[in-house]
Amino acid sequence: MPGREQDYILLEKPPFRYHHPFVDIAEVAGTRRLYYGQWLWFDFSPAGGKIARSYAAIFDDGAMVVETGAGELEEVGIRLRRVPAEKPESRWPTWAIKKFLDGEPPNPDEMDVYDLCKRAYENYIDYGDEWGASMLMSLYTIQSYLTPIFSTLGYIGISGPKRSGKSKNLDVAEQVCFNPVKAVNLTAASLFRIVDGYRATVLIDESDFKSPERHRDILIMLRAGYRRGEYVVRQAKVQKKGEEKFKEELFDVFGPKILVVPEGIEEMLRDRCIMINMQRTANPSITRRYVDPRDPIWEDIRAHLYYFGLKHWREVEQEYMRLDPGEISGREYEKWAPLLALAKVFGVYDDLYKYALEKIHETYLDEEAEAPAIKLLRICLHIYNQEKDEYTDQKPVLSASQIAEKAEELLGREKWIKPGTIGNLMTNVFGFNRRPWKRVKHGTAVYVLDPKKLKALAKRYNVDPDN
Incomplete structure (x- = not known):
C-alpha cells in the first residue's frame, strides 16, 4: 500500500541460476567449469551407509560432487x-x-x-561422393558433448534412396553421440521431456514422419530446437482440489539432432539442416556389417569423448568466439560455426571449410531450382542486360504481364508464371513497392528495373548478375 513500509527488497539479479543436470557450465569458486552429470553406484559403508545409486557431477578439474540429499551441489553453487x-x-x-x-x-x-569417430562411421557407412561426410559426422558427434558452449546448432539431414545406409548413420550415432534418443514410439510429450531432461541428441528416422500428427510434433520440436532460449509449450493435465485443470509446461529442446529426411521436406526444415546425400554402396562387406552395441569400441570412443569435452571445452569456446566467418554468413554460418570451431582444434579447418562451401553451394542450387523468386530475379537481370540500351536512362520499364511473357519465352510454361504471382514477388519480396522502382502507367503498375537495385538483390540471393 502507498506509504507503507516495505518488508522486502527487490533483487537486481537472481541469487543463483539453474543448471542442467547432465551437462552444463557453472561458476564454481569464481571459475567457470564444465561438468557432466552421471548416475553411479557408490559404497557408502565407510561412512555408515550402504551401497546405493546416486547422482554425481564430474568437473573439468577432476573433482566429483556426489549428491546424497544433503545439498552437496548447492554447497559448490549449483542448483x-x-x-x-x-x-x-x-x-x-x-x-x-x-x-x-x-x-x-x-x-x-x-x-x-x-x-x-571418423573410422567408426567409415567402417559401417559408404558415403560415396560425399567426401567430407564422415568428417562432418565425426565433428557433429563431438559437438553433441559441448552443447552449452553454442548459441545455435544446425541439424544433420540425411537423404537418399532405399538401402543406401541412411538409417545406419543413426545406428552409429546412437553409440557415440551424447545421450542419444530415437524418436520412434515416443509420444510428443515424452520426447520433449526426454530431450529437455537428458540434453539428448535426437535421432529421427523417416518413418517417424509418416503420421501427420507425429510429423507435426517433430516439426514443432525442430523449429524450437535450433536456437538457444526457444521452448516448446505443451498443455498438461493436473488435478487441483479435485478438479482437472490444464497447466502450461515449457520444454527446452535445444540441442543436436540427426534426421533421415522424407521426400518433400519442408523448406523450414531444410533451412536448418546440413544435408548429406547418400548413395547405394557397391561394397558388400559394408552392406553386411551391422552395428553391435556390445562392441567394446563404443565404450572406448565415448570415454574419449567425455575426456575431450572436459579437458578442451575452453579451447573450443575460444575458437567459436573468435571464428572468422569468411564467405559463410547468415543461417549457414549459424549451422557451421560450432563445427568449424571444432575443426580448428583438430586441425581439419581447411577441409571442413571447403566442404561447407560445397554444401552451401548445393543449397543455393536447390533453392534456385525450386524457388520462383530466384527464377524471377534471373529473368529481370536477363531483361535488363538485353534491353537496357533501348531506354534512354538504361532502366527497362515493364508491367507484371510483360515480365510474365518474357518469363514464358525463356522458361516455358510454369505454374508460377502469372502476372499476379510476379506482381506479388516484385512488390513484397524484392521491394519494388514504391517510387522510383514502381509507378503507374496508363492505369497499370509498372516496374523500373534499376541496375543498382537488381545488383543488390543479386548479391543478397547469391545470383550472378552478369550470367
Whole structure:
C-alpha cells in the first residue's frame, strides 16, 4: 500500500541460476567449469551407509560432487533446474571415470577422438561422393558433448534412396553421440521431456514422419530446437482440489539432432539442416556389417569423448568466439560455426571449410531450382542486360504481364508464371513497392528495373548478375 513500509527488497539479479543436470557450465569458486552429470553406484559403508545409486557431477578439474540429499551441489553453487532423470546405465563407462578422477589420460590420447569417430562411421557407412561426410559426422558427434558452449546448432539431414545406409548413420550415432534418443514410439510429450531432461541428441528416422500428427510434433520440436532460449509449450493435465485443470509446461529442446529426411521436406526444415546425400554402396562387406552395441569400441570412443569435452571445452569456446566467418554468413554460418570451431582444434579447418562451401553451394542450387523468386530475379537481370540500351536512362520499364511473357519465352510454361504471382514477388519480396522502382502507367503498375537495385538483390540471393 502507498506509504507503507516495505518488508522486502527487490533483487537486481537472481541469487543463483539453474543448471542442467547432465551437462552444463557453472561458476564454481569464481571459475567457470564444465561438468557432466552421471548416475553411479557408490559404497557408502565407510561412512555408515550402504551401497546405493546416486547422482554425481564430474568437473573439468577432476573433482566429483556426489549428491546424497544433503545439498552437496548447492554447497559448490549449483542448483539443478529439475531432478536429474535416472538413466538405466552411465554412458561414460565407470572404468573411464575412475581414470579421469585419478588424472590418468586415455590411451590413445584424447585428441585422437576425432579419428576414432571418423573410422567408426567409415567402417559401417559408404558415403560415396560425399567426401567430407564422415568428417562432418565425426565433428557433429563431438559437438553433441559441448552443447552449452553454442548459441545455435544446425541439424544433420540425411537423404537418399532405399538401402543406401541412411538409417545406419543413426545406428552409429546412437553409440557415440551424447545421450542419444530415437524418436520412434515416443509420444510428443515424452520426447520433449526426454530431450529437455537428458540434453539428448535426437535421432529421427523417416518413418517417424509418416503420421501427420507425429510429423507435426517433430516439426514443432525442430523449429524450437535450433536456437538457444526457444521452448516448446505443451498443455498438461493436473488435478487441483479435485478438479482437472490444464497447466502450461515449457520444454527446452535445444540441442543436436540427426534426421533421415522424407521426400518433400519442408523448406523450414531444410533451412536448418546440413544435408548429406547418400548413395547405394557397391561394397558388400559394408552392406553386411551391422552395428553391435556390445562392441567394446563404443565404450572406448565415448570415454574419449567425455575426456575431450572436459579437458578442451575452453579451447573450443575460444575458437567459436573468435571464428572468422569468411564467405559463410547468415543461417549457414549459424549451422557451421560450432563445427568449424571444432575443426580448428583438430586441425581439419581447411577441409571442413571447403566442404561447407560445397554444401552451401548445393543449397543455393536447390533453392534456385525450386524457388520462383530466384527464377524471377534471373529473368529481370536477363531483361535488363538485353534491353537496357533501348531506354534512354538504361532502366527497362515493364508491367507484371510483360515480365510474365518474357518469363514464358525463356522458361516455358510454369505454374508460377502469372502476372499476379510476379506482381506479388516484385512488390513484397524484392521491394519494388514504391517510387522510383514502381509507378503507374496508363492505369497499370509498372516496374523500373534499376541496375543498382537488381545488383543488390543479386548479391543478397547469391545470383550472378552478369550470367
